[in-house]
Amino acid sequence: MSITCIATGNKEVTLTLEETFDFNCVEKFRTAYEEIDPSACQKLVIDMRKTHYMDSSALGMLINMQKYWLGRCENIRIVNSNPQIRKIFTISRFDKKFTID
Amino acid sequence: MKILVVDDHLYNRELMGFILSDHGFDYVEAVNGEQACKIFSSTPDIDLVLMDINMPVMDGYEATRRIKASLGDKLVPVLFVTALDDDDTLTKCLTVGGDDFVAKPVNESVLLAKLHAHQRTILIHRQLEETNKALEYHRRVMDREHSIVDHVFQNGLKQIDVSCSNLKTHVSPMSMFNGDLYLAAPSPTGGLYVLLGDFTGHGLSAAIGCLPVSNIFSAMAEKHVSVGDMAREINLRLQSLLPSNMFFCAAIIELSQSGDRLSIWAGGMNDILVLDKQGDLIDRLASLHMPLGVLNDDEFDTEVRVYHPQVENRIFVYTDGVIEACNSDGELFGEPRLEALLSTRPRDNVEAVWAAVEEFQQGGVQEDDIAIVELLCSPLNLLDGSGEPLSAPNLNWFQRETLPWVLSLTLSPAHMREGIVIPELLNVINNIRGVGNHQDLLYTILTELYNNALEYGLLKLDSELKLEPEGFSAYYKARERLLKELDEGEIFFSLSVVPSEDQQAPRLIFSFSDTGKGFDFIDVTDVSDEQEEDDLSFGRGIDMVCLLCDSVEYTNQGRTVEVTYLLT
Numbered sequence: 001m002s003i004t005c006i007a008t009g010n011k012e013v014t015l016t017l018e019e020t021f022d023f024n025c026v027e028k029f030r031t032a033y034e035e036i037d038p039s040a041c042q043k044l045v046i047d048m049r050k051t052h053y054m055d056s057s058a059l060g061m062l063i064n065m066q067k068y069w070l071g072r073c074e075n076i077r078i079v080n081s082n083p084q085i086r087k088i089f090t091i092s093r094f095d096k097k098f099t100i101d
Numbered sequence: 102m103k104i105l106v107v108d109d110h111l112y113n114r115e116l117m118g119f120i121l122s123d124h125g126f127d128y129v130e131a132v133n134g135e136q137a138c139k140i141f142s143s144t145p146d147i148d149l150v151l152m153d154i155n156m157p158v159m160d161g162y163e164a165t166r167r168i169k170a171s172l173g174d175k176l177v178p179v180l181f182v183t184a185l186d187d188d189d190t191l192t193k194c195l196t197v198g199g200d201d202f203v204a205k206p207v208n209e210s211v212l213l214a215k216l217h218a219h220q221r222t223i224l225i226h227r228q229l230e231e232t233n234k235a236l237e238y239h240r241r242v243m244d245r246e247h248s249i250v251d252h253v254f255q256n257g258l259k260q261i262d263v264s265c266s267n268l269k270t271h272v273s274p275m276s277m278f279n280g281d282l283y284l285a286a287p288s289p290t291g292g293l294y295v296l297l298g299d300f301t302g303h304g305l306s307a308a309i310g311c312l313p314v315s316n317i318f319s320a321m322a323e324k325h326v327s328v329g330d331m332a333r334e335i336n337l338r339l340q341s342l343l344p345s346n347m348f349f350c351a352a353i354i355e356l357s358q359s360g361d362r363l364s365i366w367a368g369g370m371n372d373i374l375v376l377d378k379q380g381d382l383i384d385r386l387a388s389l390h391m392p393l394g395v396l397n398d399d400e401f402d403t404e405v406r407v408y409h410p411q412v413e414n415r416i417f418v419y420t421d422g423v424i425e426a427c428n429s430d431g432e433l434f435g436e437p438r439l440e441a442l443l444s445t446r447p448r449d450n451v452e453a454v455w456a457a458v459e460e461f462q463q464g465g466v467q468e469d470d471i472a473i474v475e476l477l478c479s480p481l482n483l484l485d486g487s488g489e490p491l492s493a494p495n496l497n498w499f500q501r502e503t504l505p506w507v508l509s510l511t512l513s514p515a516h517m518r519e520g521i522v523i524p525e526l527l528n529v530i531n532n533i534r535g536v537g538n539h540q541d542l543l544y545t546i547l548t549e550l551y552n553n554a555l556e557y558g559l560l561k562l563d564s565e566l567k568l569e570p571e572g573f574s575a576y577y578k579a580r581e582r583l584l585k586e587l588d589e590g591e592i593f594f595s596l597s598v599v600p601s602e603d604q605q606a607p608r609l610i611f612s613f614s615d616t617g618k619g620f621d622f623i624d625v626t627d628v629s630d631e632q633e634e635d636d637l638s639f640g641r642g643i644d645m646v647c648l649l650c651d652s653v654e655y656t657n658q659g660r661t662v663e664v665t666y667l668l669t
Binding site: 055 | 119288289292325326327340353354359362404407408538540542544545548552567570573580641642644645648649
């Protein structure tokens with residue numbers, strides 16, 4: 001399995017992450033979001049339904065992604081994160097930087 | 102064929118006896134009604150009776166009545182042999198149960214013709230009896246098998262007990278078994294999965310596919326897979342299971358906990374209707390796919406339609422049975438009628454549609470199964486069967502017994518290069534009672550501590566490298582290279598489990614030590630001041646660990662870190 005990237009209609013693109021989202025994914029994740037055609041993407045959705053394991057470099061990757069997309073895409077949402085992952089987002093105050101639901 | 106001849110005159114009995122034996126019939130004789138009854142009851146293979154009317158002791162009427170009463174379903178024709186031909190006599194003969202008459206004096210060819218005619222009737226009757234018996238036997242076998250299968254279905258389709266005020270449903274089976282399937286399950290993030298589908302046909306043969314679908318649905322809902330992947334898995338199973346003329350039209354829908362994001366995979370279903378807050382039809386979502394069980398896995402399309410409903414939109418999904426309901430004139434209920442009904446904004450769409458369909462096909466027969474689901478798009482509040490909120494498994498940790506494990510490990514560079522340290526550790530730790538719900542957070546903690554020991558302690562990497570996105574990659578490339586070259590140094594890991602005491606939660610105490618130079622650890626554990634550099638893509642690891650753990654302590658000039666995690 002790998003990071004999948006599909007258009008989900010209305011200029012929305014969904015990136016679905018793998019079970020483990022950690023430093024091993026640095027290149028994969030960066031390639032995935034850099035390959036998205038900005039003209040076809042106004043909303044970016046990060047789907048974490050499969051993700052159970054995350055480390056702090058994952059947070060860094062998300063920050064880098066946000067910087068990359070800043071100004072190109074009106075909204076980035078993180079969806080389907082499980083309660084444990086959400087706890088990590090909350091304590092690292094990511095809920096203030098991303099829309100998480 | 103054996104015949105009972107009843108007559109009080111010897112001459113008549115002998116005459117008939119000659120005729121019968123001449124033509125190969127077997128016979129027995131009785132001299133009055135009473136004797137006839139006795140012989141009849143003791144000779145079960147008598148096929149037909151020739152009965153005189155007037156006899157001493159008991160007449161032919163009474164004997165016939167008794168014989169016929171003893172027969173049950175068996176057919177033994179009684180032919181009255183009589184010289185009387187007045188209407189009253191003939192009527193009475195038939196009233197007591199007689200089947201036919203032979204005139205006295207007996208004419209040989211008439212008697213034979215009548216015997217042959219009744220022989221044919223007896224034969225047909227016996228065949229019918231055999232067939233009925235066989236049918237009755239098969240019906241019993243089928244009843245028994247149905248009740249066994251019903252039991253299996255009741256247990257096999259046992260749904261995850263979830264109810265929620267956002268969901269209204271109506272499912273009507275045409276027979277004991279239903280080819281329409283409605284399933285619902287909570288997602289691990291508080292969302293809701295709903296499946297509504299219709300197998301071709303109905304009854305048992307259609308329902309048989311419900312079992313694997315329901316199993317896949319609940320297992321995959323628990324794993325939180327996307328509705329497209331769920332559809333693929335169901336398709337794969339049905340494709341190998343069902344004959345090629347059978348398939349499964351279905352819509353699989355996931356509603357997020359916040360109620361504003363729908364993911365839909367629909368194959369072969371009627372348009373899913375979207376109604377606004379007022380109840381007006383604002384959108385139709387057509388199925389994008391073939392029904393399940395048709396395509397090969399490599400042709401299968403998992404594309405999911407993501408729909409963002411407005412607040413309190415409602416999603417109306419129904420199976421074919423609704424619009425294909427037929428009235429006594431052979432007219433179909435049809436989509437226009439359905440949409441016209443919904444436009445009247447009934448108080449309860451599901452009940453209203455069901456009642457209308459029911460009324461419409463009054464007089465006709467319900468030909469297909471019917472299932473309707475309406476899903477309200479607003480934040481979800483899932484309840485279990487008894488009305489209690491559905492939440493994470495209850496955390497009564499103090500009832501869990503844990504053993505005082507101690508685990509220690511010394512890692513050399515070769516082990517570190519393997520890249521399996523954290524997964525292996527987690528594998529072991531997961532087997533400790535009470536850890537189950539914590540594994541995701543424990544992964545984060547262990548990864549942070551281990552990577553710190555490795556990256557800063559042994560590899561002496563500088564996290565400032567990560568300041569730029571390019572640096573981020575460079576950092577991890579450097580990590581890979583340095584790790585490959587690393588030929589000395591060790592990381593020591595230990596875990597002790599402290600079982601619960603005095604209502605205190607069990608604790609896990611982890612420690613990592615490395616043989617590196619150590620570092621100034623005064624700053625890193627201080628997370629009290631508001632973090633200013635919130636945009637940095639690094640530097641969160643230790644803060645995170647501090648917030649997740651009950652305590653974090655650095656010793657040995659920063660070479661050793663010990664953290665305590667509570668299994669609450």
